[in-house]
Amino acid sequence: MKSIRCALGSVTVAISLQSHACSVFLQDNMQLPLNTADVGNSDRLSLTRHYLTARDWTTEGASVEVDAAAFETERNPEELAALRGKNVMAFLVQLGLDKEKIHVYERVIELSRGKVDPDNKWQIGVKFVPNCPSSGCQNLCNSPKLQGVASYAVTADTPGPAPGSNRFTCGDDREPTKVRILDTEVWTARTEEKSLTLIGNDGSGNRKPLADTCYRVTTSVQEYIGVTDDQGRTERMQLLGPERTKIEMQVDADRYPVRDDD
The missing domain is CATH 2.60.120 (Jelly Rolls)
Incomplete structure (x- = not known):
């Protein structure tokens, strides 16, 4: 999926995270049958899991960026992309997300010599990002086992989880010493x-x-x-x-x- 542009409501989030050298998001990319607009059950389950995780990142909850696309060879691609975006938004609202926190972008995917670019094959992309409070989201970067922390860059504000906080053991004497x-x-x-x-x-x-x-x-x-x-x-x-x-x-x-x- 090509990178998704940031809507005005998400710019503050991106700047806040980047200023603290940390990236937090959850991404769903979907391939749909040609000329269809409905999201399958497995993708709905994935969206549900990611929403339940993202809403608890901060007390302000999360925002969502939806990249709704259609291949130029699909029937009425502009209308199809819009319908896909509308369906995803409706499902996210059904889950409990505020409509004002959902930003939908529509586009038509052009083929290269009649072939789909492997890096641009997804017709729907959904990206969950945290809504950061005024104090920022650096606490997310320092939380062990947090789902959605995509990358760390160690700074004074984001040193990462405390050493050893993410270790695991089986309590078995067969575990190696080194x-x-x-x-x-x-x-x-x-x-x-x-x-x-x-x-x-x-x-x-x-x-x-x-x-x-x-x-x-x-x-x-x-x-x-x-x-x-x-x-x-x-x-x-x-x-x-x-x-x-x-x-x-x-x-x-x-x-x-x-x-x-x-």
């Missing part, structure tokens, strides 16, 4: 209950299941901490979609050293 945290993200297209098999590259470049390994899997609403079995499998858990799921694994720093391609 720990390195491997982390990654996986895309979950739709909500499903499943276990994951965790794989690591050791110091020799071999890929193997991470057996008896302490892990933390974080979705937008829940955190799962446990130890993998002898095949590197986690417990069964509910992975939410569409969204990215964060996975962290404690490994022995000597067996899994930092590599140049990490």
